Structures are given as C-alpha cells and as structure tokens.
Amino acid sequence: MCECVSIPREIRERCEELQLSDEQLREIMKRLLDNIERGLARDTHAASIVKCFVTYVQDLPNGTERGKFMALDLGGTNFRVLLIELGENMHFDMKSKIFAIPQHIMVGPGKQLFDHIADCLGAFMKEHHIEHECLPLGFTFSFPCVQKGLTKGLLVRWTKGFDCEGVIGQDVVELLEQAISHRNAVKIEIAGVLNDATGTLLSCAHKQSNCRVGLIVGTGSNACYVEKVENAQLFDGDRSKPYVLINTEWGAFGDDGALDFVRTEFDRDIDNNSINPGKQLHEKMISGMYMGELVRLVLVKMTNDKLLFNGQGSDLLFKRGNFFTKYVSEIESDKKGTYASCRQVLEELGLGHATDQDCANVRYVCQVVSTRAAHLASAAVATLINKIQEESVTVGIDGSVYRYHPHFHNLMMDKIATLVTPGLKFDIMLSEDGSGRGAALVAAVAARGHAKTA
Numbered sequence: 001m002c003e004c005v006s007i008p009r010e011i012r013e014r015c016e017e018l019q020l021s022d023e024q025l026r027e028i029m030k031r032l033l034d035n036i037e038r039g040l041a042r043d044t045h046a047a048s049i050v051k052c053f054v055t056y057v058q059d060l061p062n063g064t065e066r067g068k069f070m071a072l073d074l075g076g077t078n079f080r081v082l083l084i085e086l087g088e089n090m091h092f093d094m095k096s097k098i099f100a101i102p103q104h105i106m107v108g109p110g111k112q113l114f115d116h117i118a119d120c121l122g123a124f125m126k127e128h129h130i131e132h133e134c135l136p137l138g139f140t141f142s143f144p145c146v147q148k149g150l151t152k153g154l155l156v157r158w159t160k161g162f163d164c165e166g167v168i169g170q171d172v173v174e175l176l177e178q179a180i181s182h183r184n185a186v187k188i189e190i191a192g193v194l195n196d197a198t199g200t201l202l203s204c205a206h207k208q209s210n211c212r213v214g215l216i217v218g219t220g221s222n223a224c225y226v227e228k229v230e231n232a233q234l235f236d237g238d239r240s241k242p243y244v245l246i247n248t249e250w251g252a253f254g255d256d257g258a259l260d261f262v263r264t265e266f267d268r269d270i271d272n273n274s275i276n277p278g279k280q281l282h283e284k285m286i287s288g289m290y291m292g293e294l295v296r297l298v299l300v301k302m303t304n305d306k307l308l309f310n311g312q313g314s315d316l317l318f319k320r321g322n323f324f325t326k327y328v329s330e331i332e333s334d335k336k337g338t339y340a341s342c343r344q345v346l347e348e349l350g351l352g353h354a355t356d357q358d359c360a361n362v363r364y365v366c367q368v369v370s371t372r373a374a375h376l377a378s379a380a381v382a383t384l385i386n387k388i389q390e391e392s393v394t395v396g397i398d399g400s401v402y403r404y405h406p407h408f409h410n411l412m413m414d415k416i417a418t419l420v421t422p423g424l425k426f427d428i429m430l431s432e433d434g435s436g437r438g439a440a441l442v443a444a445v446a447a448r449g450h451a452k453t454a
Contacts, residue, residue, distance in 0.1 A: 005337070005360035010307055015298070015368045017264045022418060024262055025379040029419065031258045032383045036248060042233040049256045050248055054235045055198050055224065056150040057245040061206040061441050065448050070135045070188060071439035072121065072176075075142025075196050076160055076219050077101055079117065081124040083135075084440035096436060097124050110167035110175065118179035125186045136191040136447050138439030140199050141172050142220070144249045149237075150446065153193040159251070159280060160219050160289065192442035196398065197224040198245055199438020200431040204396025206441055208429060211394040213384050214438075217377055217408070218399025221286040223248050225384045250380055251283030259285070266297045273320065282380075286373045288325040288401040296323035298365050309358055314350030322349065328366045329405045339363070373401065374411035381412070382419035385426050393424070398431040 020028075038044040039052030071082040082096040099120040105113055125131040143162065145153035152174075155167050167175065173193050180188060194202075201214025201224055212226045227246045229239050237244065253259065259281055270290050271277055284290045296317065303313040316322050330341040339359035346354045346362065354362070385393050395416075402408050409428065416426060431438075 007364045011361050018368045018372050020375050028379050029383045050250050050253050053247045055245040055247050056147055056237050058241045059445050065444035069440040069443040070137035071436050073140040073435040081121050082436045107163045110164040113164045114175045114179035122185040131186050134187040136443035137188045138442040139193045140435040140439040142196040150192045191446040194442050196435035197222045200396045200398045200434030202438040202441045203431045203434040204429050208394045211396050212388050213395040215397045216399045217402040219289045221283045222251050251280045254281035266294050269297055286376050292323045292325035295369050316349045331363050331366045333406045374408050375415050378412045378415035382416050386421045393426050395428045396431045398434040
C-alpha cells in the first residue's frame with residue numbers, strides 16, 4: 001500500500017485493527033471449517049450458524065446441453081428474465097431484460113412481489129413471441145432457503161433489504177407458480193431453484209470442468225461447493241451419485257460470536273444500524289452493501305479527531321449511506337500519486353477543500369477496508385479448497401465488488417495461495433453472468449437428465 005504521499009503514523013495506527021494477520025485468518029479458517037462441518041451433520045445442523053443447505057444439484061454441465069431455456073434471476077433491487085439457447089460447439093445465445101423492484105414491493109406483501117415477477121415474465125415472453133411455448137425455467141432466488149428438492153425451496157429469512165410478509169417458511173417455487181397460473185398468459189415449467197453462488201459454479205463449470213466452488217462478492221457474500229454425498233448427512237436424494245452441491249450460506253458466519261475477535265467498532269456500528277442486527281456478520285465485513293459505509297465511518301471518526309480535512313467534514317459525509325461502495329473502487333483506480341477520481345468523489349460529498357494528503361489518507365482507508373474484505377473472502381475460499389482436497393480446483397466468482405474493484409482479484413490470488421494446503425493448485429475465474437446463465441444451465445442439465453431417462 002505504498003503512496004507517493006506518505007501516510008501519517010496516526011492514520012496508520014487507527015487502521016491497524018482493520019488489518020488481519022495470516023495467524024488471524026488461519027484461526028478464522030479453523031472456526032469456519034468447524035461451522036461447515038456442524039452444518040453438514042444431522043445432529044448439529046439445527047443449531048449450526050453456517051447452515052450448509054443441500055441444493056439437490058448433483059450434475060454439472062458437460063457441454064452436451066441443447067435447446068431453449070428460460071431463467072429468472074432475483075437477488076437484489078433488480079431482477080432479470082433471460083432466454084438462453086444452447087447449441088453445438090458451446091454456442092450460447094442470450095436475450096435478457098432487467099426489471100426494477102420498487103421499494104414498496106421489496107417490503108410489501110409476498111403475493112405482491114411474486115405477482116410483479118409474473119407480470120414481468122409474461123411481458124418478456126410476449127416481447128420475444130414465446131408466450132405459447134412451454135419452456136423449462138431455472139429460478140435463481142438468492143436468499144437463504146432450505147431445499148427439499150431441486151424444485152422446492154423454503155425461504156429461511158430475507159436479506160439484502162427485502163422484508164416481504166408471508167414468504168418465510170413458504171416454498172418460493174410454489175408462490176411463483178401460483179402467480180403465473182393466475183395470469184393464464186404464459187406457460188413455463190420450473191426445472192430448478194438455486195441461488196447465485198450455485199449459478200456461478202454451474203456457469204463456470206460449463207467452461208472449466210474442474211470448477212468446484214462458486215463465490216459471490218457483491219451486494220451480499222456467499223459460496224457453494226461440491227461435497228461428497230457421504231458428508232452431506234441431510235441429503236435424502238440420489239446417493240448413487242458421488243457428489244452434491246452445498247450452499248454454505250456463510251454470510252451468517254460469526255452470528256454466534258466466532259468473529260468477535262476481529263470485529264471493530266465500525267463493524268458493530270454497521271450491524272447496529274442495519275435492518276438485521278446480529279445477523280449476517282461475515283457478510284457485513286465483506287460485501288458491497290456495507291463496504292462504502294465502513295469506509296465512511298472510519299473517515300467520520302478521523303475527521304472528528306482532526307486527522308482528515310482539517311477537522312472540517314460535510315453534512316453529506318456525516319449522513320449514513322452516502323459513501324457508496326463504487327467510490328472505493330473508483331478511488332483505488334487512480335494511479336499512484338494521482339487523485340482525480342478521489343477528488344471527484346470528495347467534491348460530490350462537499351469536501352472540495354481536501355488536500356493531496358487528505359486524498360492519500362482517504363485512499364489508504366479505502367485500501368485497508370477493501371483488502372480486509374478480500375482477505376476474509378480468501379480465507380473462506382481457502383477453507384473450501386482445503387476441504388475439497390482435489391489436486392486442481394477452479395473457483396468461479398461473480399458479484400460487483402469482485403468484478404469492479406481494481407485489485408480484488410490479485411489480493412485474493414495472493415492470499416489464497418498463502419492459505420491453501422501446499423501442493424493444491426487453484427485458479428479463479430470471473431463467472432459470466434452466473435445467476436442468469438447458471439439458472440438456465442440448471443434447467444438444461446435437468447432436461448439432459450430427462451432425455452437420458454426417457
């Protein structure tokens with residue numbers, strides 16, 4: 001983290017608690033592995049924090065999938081409808097449309113949410129003249145679910161700002177099917193429900209056959225991985241197949257205090273002011289929903305202590321939620337010793353009086369917070385690679401933080417290399433639209449299976 005303008009000792013000291021040593025990361029790995037094993041085991045699953053839900057996905061794409069498939073991707077403030085056509089020689093044709101989810105629907109009755117999705121799905125199918133076809137659909141639903149089968153998922157809890165009444169404990173596939181059937185406008189066959197991490201793994205496995213981990217570092221953070229069937233004690237599906245994908249739901253890691261030894265006053269502030277205090281503590285240290293706010297809290301404290309901006313902040317800086325995570329990526333994208341993006345961000349926040357030293361200090365804080373996120377994600381991925389114990393594993397990653405942050409990939413490559421068992425090889429690949437493609441591939445793999453048994 002060297003700068004052309006040196007960083008004052010007081011600033012460095014204030015940031016020390018946000019920097020994790022390899023020793024701390026290894027302790028986190030040990031605790032996470034223990035949590036994962038508790039989640040997989042029948043006797044400890046109910047009380048476990050990291051749930052390790054069984055996905056019922058047992059087959060990965062192998063390139064022989066053919067045909068037209070629909071995908072629905074719901075996992076944030078927008079959702080997408082996709083039409084994907086798979087052909088010879090890995091041919092992949094995709095049409096998609098993004099639809100907004102208004103705030104009142106995000107926190108309104110569940111029926112209203114699924115009605116909105118069904119309306120948009122119908123509009124998309126009409127637009128593409130496929131309303132009279134009955135196509136298989138993969139449904140990416142990126143919220144914690146207990147799966148009872150490939151096409152049955154019960155919502156455990158809402159995350160990412162959603163709080164729709166009447167959905168927790170219900171089968172989201174059934175709710176979607178009801179909303180579609182009430183319209184009579186289109187016909188679809190839901191072939192599978194999955195989350196974005198599973199979709200990411202499938203999307204990358206389509207291109208890289210040794211992909212065993214799917215990771216999301218975006219609005220939220222989660223991972224899924226390929227587990228041996230004998231270790232998945234709660235799996236009641238086809239045990240003649242050797243593997244099943246496990247959805248870790250590791251965003252909740254630390255909810256029992258396992259991460260308290262590395263959490264800071266800034267993490268506690270983020271949590272106390274969130275809509276789900278005490279929940280998703282691992283996610284709150286990594287994901288894009290919170291990274292900008294973590295930086296803002298550090299900057300506010302330093303400003304109040306007269307270490308930044310000559311002690312003169314701004315109303316915009318002092319207002320919660322005003323330092324967006326995209327600012328972190330923009331500020332860290334400036335070449336060393338230049339501060340064009342940083343100045344632009346600070347001017348937007350009413351801090352046009354910032355000096356070069358202030359800019360260097362702000363960038364340092366951004367680097368410390370984003371590096372910690374990358375290192376926490378790396379420790380968690382290394383835990384999975386070490387557990388899988390295959391000679392060479394590809395990790396598929398998606399999400400806005402990984403995709404747009406200028407150094408996240410390199411930070412992860414370096415730290416995972418430090419933390420994996422010596423001799424194990426790994427690679428990281430950016431998923432091309434995991435939650436969209438992956439959903440269609442779930443439908444395609446299911447169709448491939450049906451064709452085989454027909």
